[in-house]
Amino acid sequence: MDVLVFLVPLAAAVALGAAFTLARSVLAAPSGNPRMNEIADAVRQGAGAYMNRQYRTILVVAVVIVAIFAIVAWTRGDPHEATNWWWTTIGFAFGAAFSAIAGYVGMGVAVRANVRVAQAARDGLPGALKIAFGGGAVSGLAVAGLALLGVSGFYVLFDVILTLDNPVEPLVGFAFGASLISLFARVGGGIYTKAADVGADLVGKVEAGIPEDDPRNPAVIADNVGDNVGDCAGMGADLFETYAVTAIGAVFLGYLLVGDVTVLVTYPLVLGAIAILASVVGTRFVRLAADNDIMAALNRGTWVSAALSAVGFLVASGVMLGGAGELLARGNWFTTFLASVTGIAVTLLLMVVTEYYTSTAYGPVRRIAKASETGSATNVIAGLAVGMQSTAGPVTILALATFLAYLFAGLYGIAVAAVAMLSVTGMIVAMDTYGPITDNAGGIAEMSDLPEAVRANTDALDAVGNTTKAVTKGYAIGSAALAALVLFADYAERLDLGEAAFRLDDPLVIVGLLFGAMLPFLFSAFLMESVGKAAGAVIEEVRRQFREIAGIMEGSAKPEYGRAVDIVTKAALREMAIPGLMAVVAPLIVGFLFGPVALGGLLIGVTMSGLMMALTMSNGGGAWDNAKKYVEDGHHGGKGSEAHEAAVVGDTVGDPYKDTAGPSINPLIKVINTVALIFAGLIASVGGILTF
DSSP states (O other): OHHHHHHHHHHHHHHHHHHHHHHHHHHTSOOOOHHHHHHHHHHHHHHHHHHHHHHHHHHHHHHHHHHHHHHHHHHOSSHHHHHHHHHHHHHHHHHHHHHHHHHHHHHHTHHHHHHHHHHHGGGOHHHHHHHHHHHHHHHHHHHHHHHHHHHHHHHHIIIIISOOSSSSTTHHHHHHHHHHHHHHHHHHHHHHHHHHHHHHIIIIIIIIOOOTTOTTOTTHHHHHHHIIIIIIHHHHHHHHHHHHHHHHHHHHHHHHHHTSOOHHHHHHHHHHHHHHHHHHHHGGGOOOOTTOOHHHHHHHHHHHHHHHHHHHHHHHHHHHHTTOGGGOSSOOHHHHHHHHHHHHHHHHHHHHHHHHHHOTTSHHHHHHHHHGGGOHHHHHHHHHHHHHHTTHHHHHHHHHHHHHHHHHHHHHHHHHHHHHHGGGHHHHHHHHHHHHHHHHHHHHHHHTTOOHHHHHHHHHHHHHHHHHHHHHHHHHHHHHHHHHHHHHHHHHHHHTOOTTTTOTTOHHHHHHHHHHHHHHHHHHHHHHHHHHHHHHHHHHHHHHHHHHSTTTTTTSSOOOHHHHHHHHHHHHHHHTHHHHHHHHHHHHHHHHHHOHHHHHHHHHHHHHHHHHHHHHHHHHHHHHHHHHHHHHTTGGGOTTSHHHHHHHHHHHHHHHIIIIIHHHHHHHHHHHHHHHHHTHHHHHHHOOTTOO
């Protein structure tokens, strides 16, 4: 099986090579006239400046954590335990570095593809779609490739090269590094993008009555920068850590179940290699058909990737597990394969359900648009109802999938299903990054005064982009939930607390559950308040410029775009600190005060509460956004009507829901779980200061 393990990094390298080839193709496309390039350069430079400042800030936190890990390693009396801590420290540093690289890659091509999409839209939809999706696919394949390369490369280092006694445990450090950087990137980018968006919309569209992306709006460049640092870089880091954490969780569980390195450890890595090659092939099937159905073209690539993955999983299951049935506590090679198919099915079903609740083609969005006719209050009420309602379908899917996966192959089956969900990660990130690229392309077309036909093409691409962003958030939330279940299984197996642990008649479990269920609410409150404060500062700045700079509204004077960019940047970096540290500190406080059983309760509580909160916020916000666009398309009075004004207010409320708080809950859950897993041994040795 060592040969198979060595092939996994090779598969990751193939994906990275495909991403590089796609990037060259995208960047070779024409970039339009000087005015278009001037705007695109302003967005690119603003996004790059923010990312550099953000990661310099995060670096300080990472260095402190590395120092803490090093102190723990230095003070361990057992040489074996000290060695594991040293390698866990190194794993953390590399996981953090890889996650940061994924964030840069997620944005790097996107900020260069946008202007090329706008230029291609002059000639029609097919060419513009090809560039927009190509730019997204660069991010998708690079993120998945980096994650698989990091996890498999470290495993090969620990098991084959260094031959550590426990080559799996240090991988948890890599998972923690990936999760922590992702959390800060998601929080900071989310605050930035929505503060700029809300500030630009409330003053520009509502007060001044000028169109979205109008160059007279001083916050328009900050708004376009936010699309990239929030959706591209944030989602890139988010799904990088989802991929890494899920794969590591499955590998770790395979080791704990048997207590040795067996095929159960290497099998999830091989599934990842098969899936990433399937994604490379799937990107080739995204082409616009005669009916110009953009969403169908994007979905076709996802379905092809899923189908190819399923075939590969069948072969891998038979070859690797056919003679290893005794290692499985439940089932056999074929039922383990069925567990992997369950994971693929979960991904596809979550995409369908999320599209139903967030697309203008279906009832939920249209109900919100209809409610806008009677004012902002009814719009907000309808949006809240849709968000809450949208939890039922995904939760049912995840519950049934968990039950079936356990029925097929026990706890290991749940881990396999979670890994199988990663089979379309490349396509999912591609679809997510496609959204900001097309959004920015529309902005460039508007600010460059390109013909109406060009803006019509970019609007068609952008309308689908809103749905793809919502769909990818649904996927990220679902995969985070299954990954958290795997990590919790790792935690329980590692401490071997016995069947009596985590009973609801144990007060310590209730204490942990209550704290865990509360954390997503407190975390989200900090983020929502941060967006409100930062947006308020932007609003005041935009109003000031409209008031003090003569000629802005007439187009004879140029707004001070950089002022708005700087205001949002400082606010985002300042406000991301407390929510980020909360995820690290909370499990340690509960664990050392109340012991490992209470900490286990916290893990359950934060996963369940976080899942509901993330679904409600992401789907509700996406529905509000598309309800506004549905009204703008001419329904219920169209632009300028009272219904439109109410829809803009609803969209403004939903913005921090769907792009800040909701998506940030995913890395919150996984940071808390990885912290618990890393410090489980120390917490168990202390036993809890306040235990009975």
